[in-house]
Amino acid sequence: MRTVWNIGIIVSILYLPWWLSVIFITGACFFVPKFYEAVIYGILIDALYGTKFGLYGFSYVFTGIFIIIFFVSSIIRRKLLW
């Protein structure tokens, strides 16, 4: 399951629109326990496509977004699963 998510996400980062990658990584955070890879994918997207200018001067947008998604999904998972 984890491997399938990872392959899907890597393919989406390389070939598909960025918002699909965000959807896939968010989905993985909710369905795969402790999906730490989300942060790695954030760093990868920032490194591959970002520049020092970033968006409005911030270069680590996706690392930041996926750290937040990771923590939020962990909290929600803990509340919902038993």
Place this chain on the structure above:
Amino acid sequence: MIYLKPSNTALKKNRKTTAIVVFFLVVLFVVHFFFPRFYPSIFYPLTSFAWTIEKSVVGWFPRMGNLIKSKDSLARENERLAREIRADEISLLLFDVIKRENEELKSILGRKIEGNLILAIVLVRPPVSPYDTLIIDRGKRDGLAVGNMVYAQGDVLIGEIAEIYDNRSKVTFFSTPGKKTNISFDNSNVRAEARGRGGGNFSASVPIDVEIKEGDIVIFSDIKPHIFGIVEKVIADSVDSFETILFRSPINIHDILFVEVKTSP
């Protein structure tokens, strides 16, 4: 209800694993923070191979489909012709600007346009790239340098080289959100600062008494002027002494296949 209390050993092991993973992630981020070129220089050889394969595979399937479906081939032909018409329209827009500028240049002696244009294939473009950037297949080996201007469809200025690697470069669009560029308007010669709004869109503020209307050409002033955008909307408020000009690049950044990079002489 009876719950099984997790053993202390399992809990400790779990925490240890988490701590190791978090430490690893922090190291990854710190490396990226202090050496932003490190990961791209490792990954670009791999990802470039993947992007090149994608170009041939994605191109192959539609070609096979076209043999079976005549409607699809017509649609493709239609799309190609539409793209050509768009390119021609842009060239026509440029014609007037060039004509006028040429007359002005004739009066200036000793000034010449320097630098060579290098054609590059676009490997990645928005929406795959979320940062309003392109990755092209030319780099340091081809004589490119950070800050080189990048053009599309001949003479439309779209961005500049932001990062450079051996045989790959990252191009940042002038429309990147928050990016500021000095521009002028063809009809009024007034200068302004264009602010990127993403996706080829810009905004600029000019004094309200400057006459700018929809369809006016926005140019990037250089020895040779380059088309930068076309005015789409003028928002004027009677209480404000400035009006907001919304304009966009004539190039659809999602469709760019090739670009030209102007190298330094």
